[in-house]
Amino acid sequence: MRIALDGMGGDRAPNVVVAGALQALGDLDDDTLILFGDEPVLRELLGPAQIWEKAIRIEHAPEVIGMDEQPVDALRRKRHSSIAVMAKHAAEQQVDVTISAGNTGAYVAACQMRLRPLPGVLRPGIMVVFPTFGGPVTVCDVGANIAPKPAHLYQYALMASLYAREVLSIENPSVGLISIGQEDAKGNELVRKTNQLLRDDERIRFVGNVETRDFLNRPADVIVCDGFVGNVILKLTEGLAEGLFKSIKRELSLEDPEFVHRIQPIIDRMYARHDYSEYGGAPLLGVDGTCIICHGSSDERAIKNAILRCRDQVKLGINKKIAAELQKVAVDDGEIS
Amino acid sequence: MRIALDGMGGDRAPNVVVAGALQALGDLDDDTLILFGDEPVLRELLGPAQIWEKAIRIEHAPEVIGMDEQPVDALRRKRHSSIAVMAKHAAEQQVDVTISAGNTGAYVAACQMRLRPLPGVLRPGIMVVFPTFGGPVTVCDVGANIAPKPAHLYQYALMASLYAREVLSIENPSVGLISIGQEDAKGNELVRKTNQLLRDDERIRFVGNVETRDFLNRPADVIVCDGFVGNVILKLTEGLAEGLFKSIKRELSLEDPEFVHRIQPIIDRMYARHDYSEYGGAPLLGVDGTCIICHGSSDERAIKNAILRCRDQVKLGINKKIAAELQKVAVDDGEIS
Numbered sequence: 074m075r076i077a078l079d080g081m082g083g084d085r086a087p088n089v090v091v092a093g094a095l096q097a098l099g100d101l102d103d104d105t106l107i108l109f110g111d112e113p114v115l116r117e118l119l120g121p122a123q124i125w126e127k128a129i130r131i132e133h134a135p136e137v138i139g140m141d142e143q144p145v146d147a148l149r150r151k152r153h154s155s156i157a158v159m160a161k162h163a164a165e166q167q168v169d170v171t172i173s174a175g176n177t178g179a180y181v182a183a184c185q186m187r188l189r190p191l192p193g194v195l196r197p198g199i200m201v202v203f204p205t206f207g208g209p210v211t212v213c214d215v216g217a218n219i220a221p222k223p224a225h226l227y228q229y230a231l232m233a234s235l236y237a238r239e240v241l242s243i244e245n246p247s248v249g250l251i252s253i254g255q256e257d258a259k260g261n262e263l264v265r266k267t268n269q270l271l272r273d274d275e276r277i278r279f280v281g282n283v284e285t286r287d288f289l290n291r292p293a294d295v296i297v298c299d300g301f302v303g304n305v306i307l308k309l310t311e312g313l314a315e316g317l318f319k320s321i322k323r324e325l326s327l328e329d330p331e332f333v334h335r336i337q338p339i340i341d342r343m344y345a346r347h348d349y350s351e352y353g354g355a356p357l358l359g360v361d362g363t364c365i366i367c368h369g370s371s372d373e374r375a376i377k378n379a380i381l382r383c384r385d386q387v388k389l390g391i392n393k394k395i396a397a398e399l400q401k402v403a404v405d406d407g408e409i410s
Numbered sequence: 411m412r413i414a415l416d417g418m419g420g421d422r423a424p425n426v427v428v429a430g431a432l433q434a435l436g437d438l439d440d441d442t443l444i445l446f447g448d449e450p451v452l453r454e455l456l457g458p459a460q461i462w463e464k465a466i467r468i469e470h471a472p473e474v475i476g477m478d479e480q481p482v483d484a485l486r487r488k489r490h491s492s493i494a495v496m497a498k499h500a501a502e503q504q505v506d507v508t509i510s511a512g513n514t515g516a517y518v519a520a521c522q523m524r525l526r527p528l529p530g531v532l533r534p535g536i537m538v539v540f541p542t543f544g545g546p547v548t549v550c551d552v553g554a555n556i557a558p559k560p561a562h563l564y565q566y567a568l569m570a571s572l573y574a575r576e577v578l579s580i581e582n583p584s585v586g587l588i589s590i591g592q593e594d595a596k597g598n599e600l601v602r603k604t605n606q607l608l609r610d611d612e613r614i615r616f617v618g619n620v621e622t623r624d625f626l627n628r629p630a631d632v633i634v635c636d637g638f639v640g641n642v643i644l645k646l647t648e649g650l651a652e653g654l655f656k657s658i659k660r661e662l663s664l665e666d667p668e669f670v671h672r673i674q675p676i677i678d679r680m681y682a683r684h685d686y687s688e689y690g691g692a693p694l695l696g697v698d699g700t701c702i703i704c705h706g707s708s709d710e711r712a713i714k715n716a717i718l719r720c721r722d723q724v725k726l727g728i729n730k731k732i733a734a735e736l737q738k739v740a741v742d743d744g745e746i747s
Contacts (some may be wrong), residue, residue, distance in 0.1 A: 104697075114621065133411060139572060141592075141593070143593065143595060178591070185641060206653055206656075206657055216590060219590065219597070219598045220598050220599065251642065253553060253556065253637075253638055253641040253642065253645075254515070256478070258480060260556070260638070261556045261557050262557065263639050264638075284645050285642045285643075285645045285646035286645035286646070286648055286649040287649060288646055288649055288650070289649055289650060289653035290649075290653065300590075301590055301597070301601075301639070302638070302639060302642055303621045304590040305588065305590065305639055305642060305643065306642065306646060307624075308590075308621050308622040308623035309622035309623070309625055309646055309647065309650075310646070311623055312622060312623040312624060312625055312626055312627075313625070313626060313646075313647060313650050313651070313654075314650070314654060316543055316627070317626075317650075317651060317654050317655075318627035319543075320543055320680060321658070321676070321677075321680070324676045324679065325673075328672075328676060329672075330457060332672065335669075336662070336673075339658070339661045339662060339665060340658075342661065343657060343658070343661060356487060363650050382663075406422075
């Protein structure tokens with residue numbers, strides 16, 4: 074498999090990305106890793122060629138899109154950026170998968186501009202696997218589509234269910250819809266109409282509306298929501314977990330500094346168990362290609378996991394299955410007919 | 411002051427509500443507490459009359475709206491419910507404040523139906539004070555208005571700023587707008603238009619869009635968002651904090667049961683410091699009256715705090731100040747003209 078990796082994307086790129094690539098080498102089977110970015114810089118970081126040249130190839134892309142640049146504008150100005158060149162390679166089918174921990178907006182925009190949607194798909198969505206206390210919860214969308222129509226959320230339910238079944242081996246996954254009350258009548262217009270669409274499709278095991286209060290208890294295997302709300306949930310969960318652990322440690326150190334040393338391994342273990350980079354990056358579901366989005370703060374392990382895990386999605390033929398599933402329902406833009 | 415309290419509202423009503431009322435007695439000055447609900451039941455719980463009869467009066471309301479009942483439907487069917495009768499008393503100015511820990515939807519609907527909006531206010535919003543690691547953050551709206559227009563969020567910024575200044579004594583409070591990126595161009599249409607309105611008003615110290623990742627670090631004194639998103643944030647924060655603490659205790663008990671005993675007081679202390687019932691209930695800002703919403707899970711202390719704190723809002727004349735402030739800007743429904 075030809076796995077494209079954005080060498081310049083991420084808070085600590087290119088160092089961490091190159092380190093992650095090198096860590097993945099041992100488990101790569103026959104796969105080739107293609108690193109996109111500034112060739113001299115990447116070559117220097119990779120070190121002695123004999124270690125990596127059998128499995129890694131560099132594709133020169135001299136420009137870098139910064140983490141905070143305005144996505145569409147940056148893509149227009151920086152045609153030779155790692156993200157732009159990588160997406161072009163994906164469109165020309167010179168690579169099978171693309172991975173980036175860079176500017177999410179720019180990466181998603183590049184993938185959406187360069188790759189067609191899968192047949193039947195109205196709008197791609199970003200899917201994240203959250204490791205909650207009750208097990209993994211698959212959430213879609215977390216930021217690709219911030220003004221969705223009911224039919225988009227309905228399709229996210231179908232796509233994410235399929236992913237949960239095929240990749241996470243969850244048989245007959247249940248689906249919940251984020252709302253502000255469990256009753257069907259609760260929520261805004263988008264939620265009420267989506268609720269109806271999900272209820273009406275027998276292929277979906279819909280458990281109804283779910284509230285974020287129950288989120289960590291895993292109210293369903295798959296959860297759908299609009300991209301704005303999904304992004305709010307994703308970032309609040311991150312910020313809150315980090316903040317609470319920090320606060321606990323501060324309190325403990327006031328009490329007894331010795332105690333902090335004893336509790337640190339426990340916190341580390343909890344973090345590891347609830348670390349969503351364990352599941353690799355977040356796929357952009359619904360495009361005719363395999364695009365994996367990594368967190369900007371990804372460390373070597375997260376990059377390595379994304380590289381190794383993304384292969385399942387290709388091998389299991391998720392895209393073919395999505396297309397087959399979604400084409401069974403005729404859709405126009407916004408309504409199920 | 412005449413403070414109306416819904417005796418039947420809350421997960422553990424009427425017991426906890428009555429207990430909270432009795433706890434508040436000592437600090438009540440000349441105020442009268444009017445308990446709405448089933449008179450024989452309330453009387454029995456209140457105990458010997460000589461303890462309370464100087465400060466508490468009972469207003470009989472034989473029906474109860476359940477926590478999960480459909481709000482508008484329940485209000486229509488149960489005209490003699492504590493919520494309905496209490497709102498009627500507020501409309502007739504027989505009480506100065508109303509407080510309920512009952513069905514939030516029904517209580518808010520009753521207040522909105524019975525009380526007029528303040529002059530100039532387009533749509534009332536529920537405001538909550540979150541005690542974050544960095545200090546209190548005032549958030550509006552957390553569930554009253556789930557399909558707001560930009561002008562509504564703009565007014566929430568004005569009203570909540572005024573509340574933060576007058577009640578929380580925060581001089582010149584800063585205002586942030588929840589979005590999925592800090593740049594002005596990020597977010598859905600509602601956020602982009604609201605961003606512009608907030609930027610254009612010199613009375614508002616607007617710090618721009620804020621992300622939920624930074625929420626606990628208190629990115630601004632006041633945060634505005636649509637009611638759906640605010641409700642998602644409120645409930646996720648609650649669920650996550652509870653879940654994380656539970657998980658920490660479980661991990662610790664596996665390691666060493668002795669640990670749990672040592673960490674419990676620390677967790678309790680953190681909870682107390684970040685307990686939003688410290689700030690009393692959540693006001694419904696923008697109605698011509700003072701309506702305080704308590705959490706369904708409120709304990710005696712939360713009820714007591716709501717009773718004692720609500721008086722500031724009346725004494726400080728918040729409503730008059732809101733009306734004066736909002737009438738300076740001519741608004742029609744949805745746009746600032």
